Amino acid sequence: MRSLWCSILITTLLAGCSFGDKEKQDVTQPEVVPSATFITYELRDINDKKGPCATDSSSQPCLNVDINYPIITKGGSQQVLDSVNKGIKEDIFSYAFIKETPKSFESLIDEISDEYEAILKEFPDYTNPWSLEISSDIIFQAPKFISVATTIFSYTGGAHPNSYLVYKSYDLQTGKAIALGDILRADFEQDLYRSAEIEFRMNNKIPPSQDLSESGFFFEDEEFKLNDNFAIIDKSLIFYFNPYEIASYSRGPSELELKLTDYADMIKSGSVIDDF
Secondary structure, three states: OOOOOOOOOOOOOOOOOOOOOOOOOOOOOOOOOOOOOOOEEEEEEEEEEEOHHHOOOOOOOOEEEEEEEEEEEEOOOHHHHHHHHHHHHHHHHOOOOOOOOOOOHHHHHHHHHHHHHHHHHHOOOOOOOEEEEEEEEEEEEOOOEEEEEEEEEEEOOOOOOEEEEEEEEEEOOOOOEOOHHHHEOOOOHHHHHHHHHHHHHHHOOOOOOOOHHHHOEOOHHHOOOOOOOEEEEOOEEEEEEOOOOOEOHHHOOEEEEEEHHHHHHHEOOOOOOOOO
């Protein structure tokens, strides 16, 4: 998984569907950092082998590690670059671990390696190889923000591998991850979720009269909600629900694209997508 290109589902129409004066306070203003017009970054690679295969190439038991991720080198103040680079790593660490969230790629590899060595010690005849594959890259950039997609694939001896796709967009003026509340007007949730549910139902061919749970999807209190696993791409918001998040593993992940042209009245004035 050396590169990542995310396919976007094309929404299909279902015939017959309808959904229906105070004292002035002395407030110190934060420093305004000029936003970048184009960022420069490089991909870092970590390739490693742990376990018996690390010293014996013919040995079957092996932990294979293959990680690549972006490091932004130019395109903003050093403070902003450091913040974004840190955020990208933390997004990876929040999904790729066994017991404790790691602080670095080194500690992540050490944790999985220790677990693998413990299995080999407890079960001398165990020969299954383990793997950790992480591929992260910038999928879209604009003058005010960038969007990153990360795939994380791991097999650590369970019934099946684990896989995640993590989306995140970062403000190039602040270096912070962008939340929906940063780009949409206040109290957006009800209107956004209602419209997004229509899109979701059309994508999955679920009629308005049918409960989502009857189609194999589960949401808390039977209410459709979007998650925070999203990215801003060219004139769209793209959301991703990983396996087990809203459906069983066998059903797989779900992706949802919302065209910003359909939600123009919700866009917050002055936000990073206001000029979209």
